[in-house]
Amino acid sequence: xxxxxxxxxxxxxxxxxxxxxxxxxxxxxxxxxxxxxxxxxxxxxxxxxxxxxxxxxxxxxxxxxxxxxxxxxxxxxxxxxxxxxxxxxxxxxxxxxxxxxxxxxxxxxxxxxxxxxxxxxxxxxxxxxxxxxxxxxxxxxxxxxxxxxxxxxxxxxxxxxxxxxxxxxxxxxxxxxxxxxxxxxxxxxxxxxxxxxxxxxxxxxxxxxxxxxxxxxxxxxxxxxxxxxxx
Amino acid sequence: xxxxxxxxxxxxxxxxxxxxxxxxxxxxxxxxxxxxxxxxxxxxxxxxxxxxxxxxxxxxxxxxxxxxxxxxxxxxxxxxxxxxxxxxxxxxxxxxxxxxxxxxxxxxxxxxxxxxxxxxxxxxxxxxxxxxxxxxxxxxxxxxxxxxxxxxxxxxxxxxxxxxxxxxxxxxxxxxxxxxxxxxxxxxxxxxxxxxxxxxxxxxxxxxxxxxxxxxxxxxxxxxxxxxxxxxxxxxxxxxxxxxxxxxxxxxxxxxxxxxxxxxxxxxxxxxxxxxxxxxxxxxxxxxxxxxxxxxxxxxx
Numbered sequence: 001x002x003x004x005x006x007x008x009x010x011x012x013x014x015x016x017x018x019x020x021x022x023x024x025x026x027x028x029x030x031x032x033x034x035x036x037x038x039x040x041x042x043x044x045x046x047x048x049x050x051x052x053x054x055x056x057x058x059x060x061x062x063x064x065x066x067x068x069x070x071x072x073x074x075x076x077x078x079x080x081x082x083x084x085x086x087x088x089x090x091x092x093x094x095x096x097x098x099x100x101x102x103x104x105x106x107x108x109x110x111x112x113x114x115x116x117x118x119x120x121x122x123x124x125x126x127x128x129x130x131x132x133x134x135x136x137x138x139x140x141x142x143x144x145x146x147x148x149x150x151x152x153x154x155x156x157x158x159x160x161x162x163x164x165x166x167x168x169x170x171x172x173x174x175x176x177x178x179x180x181x182x183x184x185x186x187x188x189x190x191x192x193x194x195x196x197x198x199x200x201x202x203x204x205x206x207x208x209x210x211x212x213x214x215x216x217x218x219x220x221x222x223x224x225x226x227x228x229x230x231x
Numbered sequence: 232x233x234x235x236x237x238x239x240x241x242x243x244x245x246x247x248x249x250x251x252x253x254x255x256x257x258x259x260x261x262x263x264x265x266x267x268x269x270x271x272x273x274x275x276x277x278x279x280x281x282x283x284x285x286x287x288x289x290x291x292x293x294x295x296x297x298x299x300x301x302x303x304x305x306x307x308x309x310x311x312x313x314x315x316x317x318x319x320x321x322x323x324x325x326x327x328x329x330x331x332x333x334x335x336x337x338x339x340x341x342x343x344x345x346x347x348x349x350x351x352x353x354x355x356x357x358x359x360x361x362x363x364x365x366x367x368x369x370x371x372x373x374x375x376x377x378x379x380x381x382x383x384x385x386x387x388x389x390x391x392x393x394x395x396x397x398x399x400x401x402x403x404x405x406x407x408x409x410x411x412x413x414x415x416x417x418x419x420x421x422x423x424x425x426x427x428x429x430x431x432x433x434x435x436x437x438x439x440x441x442x443x444x445x446x447x448x449x450x451x452x453x454x455x456x457x458x459x460x461x462x463x464x465x466x467x468x469x470x471x472x473x474x475x476x477x478x479x480x481x482x483x484x485x486x487x488x489x490x491x492x493x494x495x496x497x498x499x500x501x502x503x504x505x506x507x508x509x510x511x512x513x514x515x516x517x518x519x520x521x522x523x524x525x526x527x528x529x530x531x532x
Binding site for chain 1: 232233234236237240436437439440441442443444445446447448450
């Protein structure tokens with residue numbers, strides 16, 4: 001079943017720059033897809049359109065049956081509840097503990113306290129941070145902070161997890177730890193789309209790889225097909 | 232239940248935010264306090280002026296002195312002409328017989344008694360009078376003129392000049408304070424908008440995350456509106472206390488009247504409670520109005 005279907009999508013910014021040209025892409029439920037390409041090739045624009053941070057100029061993007069381009073601004077939250085997003089710089093609230101950062105995602109949705117507690121503890125356990133729940137982000141390492149961010153992104157059970165260079169600030173060893181966490185989440189059924197520059201990760205993971213160049217897909221490698229190529 | 236939990240969370244966030252940007256919040260609160268103090272003074276002033284005007288309206292009487300040698304028939308005619316005037320209700324026109332006036336005067340003093348007891352109705356230089364209360368005090372001058380023009384009316388007296396002047400001076404004071412209050416309210420609303428703008432900037436990351444995790448727009452906006460409301464509420468505390476205790480003290484100090492027993496003050500209860508409620512509501516509305524302006528302008532989601 002196609003979870004994401006992108007048809008003939010073009011994105012031109014108000015400045016006149018076109019970031020994406022006539023792009024077609026389908027992603028099935030449960031897939032793990034890397035999106036690679038050099039800086040400025042349109043990777044970030046592509047994923048921003050998936051969670052409706054940007055709107056396509058033309059074409060259609062369907063995410064879980066929702067036509068992303070047609071969602072009104074005030075209804076965007078409905079899409080966001082189906083998607084978790086993780087960034088390179090973690091985006092954590094500095095004055096809240098790891099627990100509170102993750103719980104925040106559920107509290108704003110109005111879940112009861114005990115349900116918030118059980119879900120947060122479960123997800124912190126999944127990312128291996130159960131014993132650091134009361135720590136503030138400044139007391140956590142980069143890898144741990146990213147795991148908190150991942151926990152927050154998946155705590156309300158999204159169908160899709162979008163990761164924008166989640167290992168960009170991490171050393172190779174920590175990066176692989178993060179990848180293990182992501183793989184575990186993927187195995188539980190969450191579709192993962194990850195933008196990365198790290199060729200070693202892509203090689204090791206042996207997942208589907210979509211390569212972009214100048215706003216177009218130049219290659220779509222099936223699982224295990226990707227060989228050593230420079231980005 | 233869910234809505235209540237979200238609301239509870241929003242209110243908690245708003246309180247947190249007020250204390251997080253405390254210096255800025257304090258500036259807004261002080262501005263609201265000053266505005267509401269002026270509002271309180273103007274409410275007190277305006278209600279007292281209204282009260283005073285009412286008393287004047289109730290008490291001020293036009294006295295129409297009739298010709299000394301007036302016949303009963305002529306007197307009736309004068310009455311008929313008075314009651315058809317615009318500003319007069321027939322029930323507010325009272326005839327006072329000159330003999331009754333003489334008697335009253337004689338009772339009040341022995342000197343009067345010795346002189347006046349000799350007089351017969353025909354001899355008496357005292358005049359019969361009509362005592363007339365007007366409906367609209369602002370038109371008293373015109374009404375008095377009209378009565379004066381009636382045949383067999385000799386002189387008309389009503390404390391001319393003084394009453395209208397007092398009323399019009401108080402009216403000017405009331406209008407000027409009203410203008411100042413409106414201006415201050417606008418300035419305060421802008422200051423609150425600015426406070427909320429800075430709060431929005433300082434919570435940019437939190438707002439971004441809220442959007443990412445799927446908080447609805449209204450959920451993101453409500454804490455800021457509440458914050459304005461809380462600033463307004465805090466700002467109204469001092470003016471309310473001043474009204475409650477200050478006005479009661481003022482009332483007691485002057486014994487319920489200002490300068491003369493002619494100018495009576497409004498009784499403190501329930502006046503001070505209603506005024507306090509008014510101040511609280513104005514504070515809250517101004518706070519909410521200021522913050523919703525900022526949210527509309529700066530919170531683009």
